[in-house]
Amino acid sequence: MKAAVYYDIGDIRYEELEKPEIGFGEVLVKMKSCGLCGTDVHKVLHKTVKPPVVLGHEVAGEIVEVGKDVKKFNIGDRVFFAHHVPCFTCEYCRKGHYTLCSHFRETNIYPGGFSEYIRVPIDNVKHTMHKIPENMSFQETSMVEPLACCLYGVNKLNVRYGDSVLIMGAGQVGILFCQLMKFLGASKVIVSDISTYKLSKAKEAGSDEVIDVSQEDLIEGIKKITKGKGIDTAIIATSISSLLKDSVKCIARGGQILVFSPFDINSTVAINSKRFFNDEISIFGSYSSSPFDYDIAIKLISEKRIDVNKMITHKIKLNELQKAIDITTDTKQNSLKIIIEP
Ligand SMILES: [Zn+2]
């Protein structure tokens, strides 16, 4: 079988790998669609994974083999599954911090999403695999994992009807958050970015205001829109650590910040720390998603409450993964979600 293997920046090879064999309780899936995630691009650009490695985790596919004792699934089933799964029993899991569980971080599908065939381990089958509704396409299913990650982050926040929300970054995640915040009843959703194209996608997704930070000062813009009060909730949906400092300046008293995107491992940011005591602000971090978010994400997409189709701008073949990364990192090319197909 073929897979797209990452070796180095600018060096992804379409190679022949041995088709995985499955064991007890495992499932072999033929990949039909795999989303290119911001974290895949981050891993490539910041070299945070040891090559050679097959990336990709936003997978949808069709079951071609089932191992012994797999009862819930059959050959031919169209499925979603996640790459990580928690143990449900460790100290972190017992407190509901599923994504901090060491089992969660160690588990993975094999060899990765950017491959023709994928072995799904027993725990991932048991706790994360879902048959997808007939009305849901494979490419829509590739948006389940990113949406689930947003839901996991949103669950850390307290967003009330009528709140104002600033989403920093109008990429794929920013657009999902934009739709979720409108769905949750936020009265003013503001999206900031430097790309006119991405801001137009944010408007299409229902944002009330956009701020083009290449033209306008963000903090001044927020002051103007909120009449000096500041924003209730800020979500950092792009990997620029200095936005943390800006978000602290933008939020209202009692406001909250969600740091959703990964920052450079060496980055430190100075923030106005007196605001924690004086203004009772809160900052939350969020990483990945839990098994309890997938069925909700599937429901939101299949019931068309969250529109993911308008977000998909490119479909690219597996043998051109490098091209997909080049497109998404080139600010002159208008792209939002890129789907990789076999
Ligand atoms: Zn992802």
Ligand SMILES: [Zn+2]
């Ligand atoms: Zn655990």
